[in-house]
Amino acid sequence: MTETLVFASAVDPIEPWRAALEALLPDVRVRPPDEIGPGDDVRYALVWKPPAGFFARHPGLRLVTILGAGADALVGRDDLPDVPITRLSDPEMARMMTHYVLFAVLRYARDIPAFEAAQRAGRWHYVHPREAREIRVGVLGLGELGGAAALELARQGFSVAGWSRTPKALPGVDCHAGPDALIPFLARSEILVVMLPLTPETRRLVGADEIAALPRGAALINVSRGAVIDEAALVAALAAGHLGGATLDVFETEPLAAGHPLWGMESVLVTPHLASVAIPASAARQIAENIHRVRAGRAPEHRVDLTRGY
Numbered sequence: 001m002t003e004t005l006v007f008a009s010a011v012d013p014i015e016p017w018r019a020a021l022e023a024l025l026p027d028v029r030v031r032p033p034d035e036i037g038p039g040d041d042v043r044y045a046l047v048w049k050p051p052a053g054f055f056a057r058h059p060g061l062r063l064v065t066i067l068g069a070g071a072d073a074l075v076g077r078d079d080l081p082d083v084p085i086t087r088l089s090d091p092e093m094a095r096m097m098t099h100y101v102l103f104a105v106l107r108y109a110r111d112i113p114a115f116e117a118a119q120r121a122g123r124w125h126y127v128h129p130r131e132a133r134e135i136r137v138g139v140l141g142l143g144e145l146g147g148a149a150a151l152e153l154a155r156q157g158f159s160v161a162g163w164s165r166t167p168k169a170l171p172g173v174d175c176h177a178g179p180d181a182l183i184p185f186l187a188r189s190e191i192l193v194v195m196l197p198l199t200p201e202t203r204r205l206v207g208a209d210e211i212a213a214l215p216r217g218a219a220l221i222n223v224s225r226g227a228v229i230d231e232a233a234l235v236a237a238l239a240a241g242h243l244g245g246a247t248l249d250v251f252e253t254e255p256l257a258a259g260h261p262l263w264g265m266e267s268v269l270v271t272p273h274l275a276s277v278a279i280p281a282s283a284a285r286q287i288a289e290n291i292h293r294v295r296a297g298r299a300p301e302h303r304v305d306l307t308r309g310y
Ligand code: NDP
Pocket: 068, 069, 070, 071, 140, 141, 142, 143, 144, 145, 146, 147, 163, 164, 165, 166, 167, 168, 178, 195, 196, 197, 198, 199, 201, 202, 223, 224, 225, 249, 250, 273, 274, 275, 276, 277, 310
């Protein structure tokens, strides 16, 4: 019997997902919400911020997959069906994120912003390069994406520490866990990479006190969610020079508003929330595997814990 997967996203085109999923699941039709008819047996949903009322229209759902790694946009909703909610877990998405983090860390480690400024001024400005092992990088959040980035930074020879909620062991990474370990961890991070999910516990977790704990001149890279950082405190620390630079892919409000102080700061690099994206050809394999599991009465993998928030 043919089943239907409803695909709802205002930002992702359906075609690559349809092609990848239908190739793996010949008995599943992938349809956008407006093409669903009475003959469709809608069992699965692949969604990014679906509109209010979406889930109620599909009472036969057995599995919801978020079209991304972050669950924050869905977790707080009061209209979620009582079925497993899963996130994408895709090595190619982790690779793309690792590339962005590596780029941003290397840019600071090799003093590139100083050379960009010097070039604008037509000035030859020599800064003797430091060895990677002398440069202390801290990664906040050691999950699928954070863990992959931390491991790659360690492989590149940086002195890497990480911080998570529960204790972790990653080769080459000095791992810390829990609230009491946060300030000492920040104090040793001259480049801080924020890779935490946005949850009630992590909202504004990086505030004025946490930023003040970083060494003077530290650089901050945020690729998780804007609201994990107190944006006003971030702007103030950049303006005061306590923070030497920031690479920001995510913001409290997106798109970043015209005239926002971050736009005009020389020490800030703004990118429009694209550090990593879901890649249909590889992520479809995980979705298909979960559909097979649900059909066989087994628990799907990469389930979001709604009480924990990620
Ligand atoms: P995971 O859910 O796999 O891991 C989250 C990590 O954060 C875990 O190590 C977890 O600890 C830790 N954590 C969660 N809450 C706390 C807390 N209160 N205190 C300390 N540590 C905590 O997430 P991913 O690594 O896959 O992704 C991270 C985030 O990146 C996503 O949630 C999403 O918001 C963002 N993202 C951004 C993209 C972009 O383009 N900018 C693209 C994709 C994702 P523990 O290990 O103990 O559970």
